[in-house]
Amino acid sequence: MTRIFRFAPSPNGELHLGHARSALLNQRLASESGGRLLLRIEDIDVGRCTPEFEAAIYRDLEWLGVTWESPARRQSEHFDDYQAALDRLKSLGLVYPSFMSRGEMRDHIAARSDARNPWPRDPDGAPLYPDADRRLSRRERTRRIASHAPHAWRLDMQAASELAGDRLSWQESGEGPGGEAGAVPAKPEIWGDVVIARSDIPASYHLAVTVDDALQGVTDVVRGQDLFYACAVHRLLQHLLDLPAPDYRHHALIVGADGRKLSKSRGDTGIAALRESGHTAEEVRAMALEGLE
Ligand code: GLU
16 A cells, blocks of 8 residues: 655644744655655645745755645635534534633633642643533523624534544554653543534644545644644544544654743744755755654
8 A cells, every 4th residue: 555644734834943844754654664745734724824825835845855746735725524524423412602702701710710620621722612512502502603702613612522432543653742652542531622623713723634634644743742732633524524543753853942842933043044045955855854764
């Protein structure tokens, strides 16, 4: 079977060394296994993604010597696919509209927790979504949506995990932040009721990435360790939507001189900035892959 890899950047900032590491590792593994490399532009967040950043992705990848199959898949052109998956989750009764603003959520949590009884948080440190909206009656949900109350669609994690049982796992050939490897048990409950879609966009990152990996026949997902725990949500969605599970390889992140993860807003490790300051593509490739087995 031909293995299919993908590199899936979001055009909401400049590519940095961490992206170069993912792209180059995908290319290396695809070429070593006689496989294919796809490029997917993850631009569902139409407010933050721009054509300029997308053009910069193609330019930087070409400069780095990464080659992919044309055309790239642009998620913004495939909302129908995500809508179909969302409708299926809705028909299973696993999705509900959530209405709390950030401020309302903060107040709700402050009134119900303190230092001795801290509110549960997800692996990224964000508080789990309160269950108040999950308990709203169908009538109240319909009323609020009809009155144009801003909302997002969330997965009823408890119902979804009960449906999936506790036997979900994924095959990890890289490593999680805690050294997890091999068959890793999926624990999506640690994320609470994740956002699955917005009112104006029928997908969130979790839904779009899961649907696209399946539609594109991806067999190997190679990406940064910051997405390791999110994999549990993807594995759950694959199960609920009857989609195959690819193998996963999460690689170590490149950290900045201050020991923090690189971000798109910090220009110093941007591929374009490195090129403009006179580094050759060969040097940047070596920097991106340094320390990687
Ligand atoms: N679009 C995501 C990002 O740029 C990566 C998604 C993935 O590889 O699953 O961080």
